[in-house]
Amino acid sequence: MSDGLTRRVAMGGALATAVLAGAAACGDGQKGAGQPAASKPAESTPSATTTPPAKPATVTVAGLESGAVPFGAPLALTASARLRSMTVQDSDGQLVSGQLAKDGTSWASIGPIGPGASWSWTAITSAGASSHGTVASTSATSTVRATANIGVDMTVGIAAPIVVNFSAKVTDQAAVEKNLQVLMRPVGSTGAWKPALGSWAWLPDNAPNSTVHFRTKQYWPAHTEVHVILPLAHLDWGGGITGVQDLDWHFTIGRSQIVIADARKHNIVIYRDGAKVATYPASYGLNSDPIRNTRSGINIVTDKQQTVEMKSTLFHYDEIEHWAVRFNNNGQFIHANPDTVAQQGKTNVSHGCINLSTANGKAYYQTAIYGDPVDVRGTKVKLADERTELYDWALSWKQWTALSALR
Structure with missing residues (x-):
């Protein structure tokens, strides 16, 4: 009940009491004395209107099996109602980068999730109701190393391919390749990174283990900074095998x-x-x-x-x-x-x-x-x-x- 509604109820009660007391004092010597005075209809007390609490969203986790989601793909959450926000934290309390869909009913992490990890999430609906939950990822069967041919901050020529050698056979090459990023921008630039115009190719030069090369369609532009992002420790190479660590580094294309x-x-x-x-x-x-x-x-x-x-x-x-x-x-x-x-x-x-x-x-x-x-x-x-x-x-x-x- 609001403060205004409370004040209205108090005033009505005082008025009713005052009317009844006046009738008793005037009874002697007046017509109808000794007879009960007609009672005044009691004022009704306004009733409070109760707003039902906002219903929290039910959140489901894509791919959830036996209490865990497969690692190597983005974490995807779907809500039963439109959300105002969705926050996801890892076990260290760090926020996980993700994006809420335009219709507000689903959220996905920016990149793939790694093995053997857990996260907590909080979903808040447009009406302000919140719900919470946790989710974990499956474990890797083994972790192995991968190496690259170009070192950190190295300066290379315009025909240099990026070569990644895996210390195991990659059986799910498509799942790995679609997550490998090569970005570029002019040396000294603070502008946005752009995808390099090239393609990955799986070559047999590291058999029986796997190798993938990245080559540009034309030579690299001279005096270019390159940023390579390979989330290898977050990817399932096939059969639950994953990398010991992610590879994320910069190098430079020198003069032509x-x-x-x-x-x-x-x-x-x-x-x-x-x-x-x-x-x-x-x-x-x-x-x-x-x-x-x-x-x-x-x-x-x-x-x-x-x-x-x-x-x-x-x-x-x-x-x-x-x-x-x-x-x-x-x-x-x-x-x-x-x-x-x-x-x-x-x-x-x-x-x-x-x-x-x-x-x-x-x-x-x-x-x-x-x-x-x-x-x-x-x-x-x-x-x-x-x-x-x-x-x-x-x-x-x-x-x-x-x-x-x-x-």
Whole structure:
């Protein structure tokens, strides 16, 4: 009953009492004295209107079986009424990022939930009624490691793929791949991250375990910051296997440096940020021997060593070479070789490497970084998966995207 309603009831009672007392005092000497005075109808007391309490929402959990939800997917909650808010906290009391649907009747976490964890939730309806509950996720059958080829804050070339090696076979590749994010923005920018224009491909180079590569459709834009988000410890790789930890890091695409290596012209031409900066005479693998041909295609710089021992049991040599830049991990280098200077710029005589003079080999070596493209042209043998490890750019975009589990 409201305060106003309470005051009205009190005033009515006082008025009724005052009328009855006056009638008794005037009775003597008046007509009808000694007879009971006609009673005044009693005032009715207004009754309070009771508002029924707001009904709390019933919340159901998607996929709930045996008291737990499968890990590896977003946590999804559905309410029987429109909600004003839904808050979910983990066991440490930290809020879980999530989004309420536009119609207010469901909520989902932003990312997948991990194994063996529990959460509490509070749902408040539009009418203000609240309900509470808890939910837990299933446990993993085992946890294994995954590693990536590009380090934290590393600067790489414009052809660098992102390679993730799993220490187990991933049997649910689609479930894993759809949660892998690669974002990019210009170096130094504080603007929004945008999805990189590329695709993941599952390749056999880590068999019997799994490997997935990310390659852009075109080369990475130079001077770009890349953010990779791989929630591997929150994903079911298949059969309940998951990662030891999530991988979340940044790296940088440096300047654009492209080597055009033309065996017919017996030289290499270096372009940096679109400008030609050097042309060096070179000798390539012997043209007449397919085994010794330098393989044509877009190769990728993987390593460099100032001094390296090069051995071949097939061709019976064991030599020390200098200023060696490895492209792909298949035994091919651009390196200094003073023994072939007379042939450099004229003919191809090597065992598959690209030979330069000592001065030119050192000059190129000092500029090369992991992920630079070396575009070899003019030989009879093509770059292919049978003889190289990083053949990502040897595939057309159609071939590459066909290796995605989400095709």
